Amino acid sequence: MMPHTEYGGTGRIVRLIQGARASLLTRNITKVYGGDVVSKAFGVGTAVLLIRGLSVADYAAYTAFMTVLGLFPGLVASGINQALVRFAAESFSRTQRRPYRLYLAALALQVALYAVLCAVLVVLGEPVIRVLFGAKPFAVPLRLGLAAGFGALVTAACRSIYQAEEKFGDYIRALWLRQTLVLLCVVGLWAFGLLDFQRAAIALVAAELGVAAVLIRHVFRDFGRRMLLRSMVPGGILLREFFASAGLLLAYCLLLASFEHLDIFMLSHLVDETELANYGVAGRYYAMALMLLVSIHAVLLPRFSRTDMQDSGRQRAFTRRWLKLTAWLIIPIGLLVWAGRPLFLLVNGEQYTRAYYMAAVFAAGVWLSLTFSPLSNVLKARRAFRFLTVMAFAALAANFFGNLLLIPRWGGLGAATITVLSHALVNVASAARVFRSAR
DSSP: OOOGGGOGGGHHHHHHHHHHHHHHHHHHHHHHHHHHHHHHHHHHHHHHHHHHHSOHHHHHHHHHHHHHHHHHHHHHHHHHHHHHHHHHHHHHHHHOSOOHHHHHHHHHHHHHHHHHHHHHHHHHOHHHHHHHHTTSOOHHHHHHHHHHHHHHHHHHHHHHHHHHTTOHHHHHHHHHHHHHHHHHHHHHHHHTTOOOHHHHHHHHHHHHHHHHHHHHHHHTTTOOHHHHHHHTSOOOHHHHHHHHHHHHHHHHHHHHHHHHHHHHHHHHHHSOHHHHHHHHHHHHHHHHHTHHHHHHHHHHHHHHHSGGGOOHHHHHHHHHHHHHHHGGGHHHHHHHHHHOHHHHHHHHOGGGHHHHHHHHHHHHHHHHHHHHGGGHHHHHHTTOHHHHHHHHHHHHHHHHHHHHHHHHHHTHHHHHHHHHHHHHHHHHHHHHHHHHHHO
């Protein structure tokens, strides 16, 4: 592909093509985010019912359950799925053929690793609970979280395949299916006066496993027996590159997932259940606010992995546009925090007053993440996995020692502050690396 300086008389045509591609990128982000908004509307309804319907002790247990559900599948699957998207998108853009062998290899690797991890955690049992949650009786949240995590792991793998092929309609429908099932289960429990932690968690286990079964059937619906046998034969340059890169990406995502959930585990050791429940409420809204970020990453990673987006000029142009687009978001986020306390307490109840102040800290993290985190996709497209892994390790160390210092003094506010700063360390450093390499 010719560099930008050699376009000559075709410059106008090239600019029109680039503008059309940028418009398509914007439409895809808007499409996925619109789907996420609808999905999260169901999620908000579920969260409010659980916050208002569960006791403080039950919501603390639910926070532990959701942490297990998010942590262990993320440790196993995040890096593999990012490598899957990276290489499948590149292969699909080059050949227009679905790399079934790669899909099966990624899914089999995730299931095998997760099965081993679950076996170790279940066998160890009580020592694992003490390490993760201190003296709190969270054996049931651990077991149910691992069961739900299997469904979440398979669902994430299927959504990564949709993402790699840029089938964002299917990607969104998968989100809607999960959130709808969860909401219906929680509403049913609430309507019949049966809502407590254990029933809600069992409902989520059933929903996660049901969605996983539906998506597996849909993804591999045209996958015949002959194709299965052919895909089981090892080899191929694409698979070797995938496994080589999956190792570094797995390390990066493992470190990232570790410090993203380290706050809950350290709070479990250092504060009481009331403070943990307040932090869980604030963290739930933080996760929902970052859904836009998930939508952005879902579109950008396969887009930058395509062969036509390896040009550094296009990457620089995207970086400039992105920073101009997101810098002003600090104003509406700040206004929402300034005026939102009465609504927050009306929705969640006075018992979660401290959660509002934690959510205000998280709001700063939302702006930092939306501004800088998407630029890490440029580094993944350039295969700068070693740099990302080093930064994730630095963030994990900062998160651990920061929480150890601030949680005893400030409780959940300290954990929220350190979580935001740890994310900022990775995101701002990634943006700086993009700028430096673009010169």
